Amino acid sequence: MAWAVVVSVLVMTVLSLLRVNVIVAILAAGLTAGVMNGNSLVASLELLVSGMGGQASVALSYILLGAFAVAISYSGITSLLVNYLLRVLKDMRTMMVLVIAFVASLSQNVVPVHIAFIPILIPPLLQLFDRMKLDRRAVAAALTFGLKAPYVMIPVGFGLIFHETIQEALRANGVELGVGSIAQSLLIPGSGMIIGLFIAVFITYRKQRELKEMDRTQENELEQPVWEKQAERFNRKHGLTIVAILVTLVIQAVWQNLVLAALAGIILLFVFRIVPYKQGDKVVNDGIGMMGFIAFVMLVSSGYANVLTETESVTALVENTSGYIGDNQALIALILLLVGLVVTMGIGSSFATVPILAALFVPICTAAGFSPMAIAALVGTAGALGDAGSPASDSTLGPTSGLNADGKHNHIWDTCVPTFLHYNIPLFIFGWAAALIL
Secondary structure, three states: OOOHHHHHHHHHHHHHHOOOOHHHHHHHHHHHHHHHOOOOHHHHHHHHHHOHHHHHHHHHHHHHHHHHHHHHHOOOHHHHHHHHHHHHHOOOHHHHHHHHHHHHHHOOOOOOOHHHHHHHHOHHHHHHHHHHOOOHHHHHHHHHHHHHHHHHHOOOOHHHHHHHHHHHHHHHOOOOOOHHHHHHHOHHHHHHHHHHHHHHHHHHOOOOOOOOHHHHHHHHHOOOOHHHOOOOOOOHHHHHHHHHHHHHHHHHHHHOOHHHHHHHHHHHHHHOOOOOHHHHHHHHHHHHHHHHHHHHHHHHHHHHHHHHHHOOHHHHHHHHHHOOOOOOHHHHHHHHHHHHHHHHHHHOOHHHHHHHHHHHHHHHHHHOOOOHHHHHHHHHHHHHOOOOOOOOOHHHHHHHHHHOOOOOOOHHHHHHHHHHHHHHHHHHHHHHHHHHHO
16 A cells, blocks of 8 residues: 555654654554555564564674673773763863764764764763753764764765665666765755754753753662762773773774674673673673663564565555656655655665665656756655654664663653754755755
8 A cells, every 4th residue: 555654654653752662663553554555464463573583683783782881881991981071071061962973973984883882982971961961862963963974975984885875776777876976966965964963952952951850869769880880090901991892893894793893892801801700691681771672673673664665565655656746856856755754764774775765766756857966865865864763763773772771861752853853854955955956
């Protein structure tokens, strides 16, 4: 059914906004899409479950990264970092957020570790954020910007993978365009995300944000996290911890494998005796506690994407809408970007969405007279739209995994809604303009 994608994404979005558990919301969306395409409830569920293996490696990497972050905290190096930043930045909340956005941006291109740095860097800083009365929604916006904007605009690291994915998808549908030209076509949409970051940092979330009284009570009742223990002077143990972190980053950068990288880091911390061997079970259990929910969301979202793909819901949606838009380029660009927003919100991955959208967009855009660069801008923007703000995207799940390590950050209202408003809206507007200008 043509509108199965739209209805199912609306189901997921509404349930999530009503604070229904994200996993339940995605399951409901997947079943809705399956049933609307004529499958039975049981068949829809089987289709969803069969697709969950698509993100198994990512889910495992999240859990291992959580265990690695917990293991690192045993060295006490994270408390040193907190105290150093407290001395250097003190009340400079805006500078803190901009620094985090910069560091996050490096994770896509210069040191391509993607979300691997978040569970290591962010949980130790939560105490500092609270002392500074920093709005964590600003931090979520900074992290999502760093995870998304660089790969959209810069063809290096993950950005090169994204631009080559667009290039191959266009070529498969008869449009030849170099990576350099694709990067130029996405500079305009990407600049919209820069504006969104500045609005979030300097306007929307600039004010101090106090913890609710209930949160303060809960904080006193909770066991003090390992990363908040008393800081020591820098010593040999801290140096070996840095070695383990560097090895992890190098493995991820060279082999592009988060599971192998996190596993190597954990093993080194045990070999260096940073973590006592008898604490092995506790480290893994705490890592699952920190990242297990995020891992399961990734598994279920992969199943939902499988339902949309196998039932050809996206194809039906584009074919149904294309018959009503004629040859008006402005209207065509608007409709196609809306389709991209809906599809990526559901699938939760720009990289996985691009080949699907290109196969559907290119014939329509070619017939309407769009230039190759305009088509690239449309495909790239439509693929990127919805990555920020989607409950099932690692661009939102990653920031939440770090910011909610102490249970005080809501995935939907504190990460998804802020990032959707500040990035998808300007990305949509600037992407639409790029399609008409180029």
